[in-house]
Structures are given as structure tokens and as C-alpha cells.
Amino acid sequence: MANRQQGNCITCHQVTVLRDAKGIDGASGKQGDFGPSLDGVGKRYSLAQLRQWVMDGRRFNPNTLMPPFGTIDGASYASPSRPILSLEEIDKVTAALATLR
Numbered sequence: 001m002a003n004r005q006q007g008n009c010i011t012c013h014q015v016t017v018l019r020d021a022k023g024i025d026g027a028s029g030k031q032g033d034f035g036p037s038l039d040g041v042g043k044r045y046s047l048a049q050l051r052q053w054v055m056d057g058r059r060f061n062p063n064t065l066m067p068p069f070g071t072i073d074g075a076s077y078a079s080p081s082r083p084i085l086s087l088e089e090i091d092k093v094t095a096a097l098a099t100l101r
């Protein structure tokens with residue numbers, strides 16, 4: 001979630017536990033606030049909903065500015081050959097989101 005080459009969630013989201021973690025790329029105060037803080041999302045959404053947000057948030061908001069990480073359906077950026085994250089990576093992100101309570 002903090003990796004600039006992969007999920008890069010923190011470029012758009014505040015995640016307090018990642019900001020305070022030492023030795024994580026992208027930690028320490030360099031988080032964006034383009035999207036809502038992810039603190040507490042594990043309480044607000046079920047596992048299935050969290051996974052859907054990461055796969056493709058357009059299911060919840062067709063006009064969302066959050067990139068779909070698990071699909072290239074309707075992608076408007078330059079000819080992606082694969083989704084940004086693999087299914088295994090999406091499962092890991094979903095599990096991490098569920099701990100944000």
C-alpha cells in the first residue's frame with residue numbers, strides 16, 4: 001500500500017499506521033489527501049466490500065477517481081496489458097484494510 005511502484009495507496013489516502021511505521025517506503029508524512037482517510041475502513045466495510053474497492057471502486061461510485069487495481073475493463077490510460085495488482089496482491093491489501101479499525 002505504501003510502495004510507489006505498486007498500490008501507492010498513500011499517494012491519495014492517509015493511513016496512520018503506515019505514516020508512523022519506520023522503514024516503509026513512502027511513510028513519514030508523505031501521504032496525500034485526495035481520497036478519504038483509510039483509518040477505520042475495516043469497521044465501515046465488509047471484507048467483500050473492501051476487496052471490491054480495490055478491484056474496481058466504480059461498483060460503488062461510477063465516477064470515482066480511484067483507479068481500478070484489479071481490472072483493465074474500460075481503462076482510459078495507455079493500453080495497460082494487465083491490472084495494476086495481481087489477485088494475490090489484492091487479497092493482501094484487502095486483509096490489511098480489514099485491520100484498519
Ligand code: HEC
Pocket residue numbers: 001007008009010011012013034035036037038041044050053054057061063064065066067069093097
Ligand atoms: C489516485 C488516487 C487514489 C489511489 C492511488 C487510491 N485511491 Fe482509494 N480512493 C480514492 C478516492 C478519490 C476515493 C473516494 C471514493 C469515491 O471516489 O467515491 C477512494 C476510496 C477508497 C476506499 C473507500 C473509502 C471510504 O471511506 O469510503 C477504499 C477502501 C480505498 N479507496 C482503498 C484504496 C487502496 C487500498 C488503495 C491502494 C491499493 C487506494 N485506495 C488507492 C482515490 C485513490
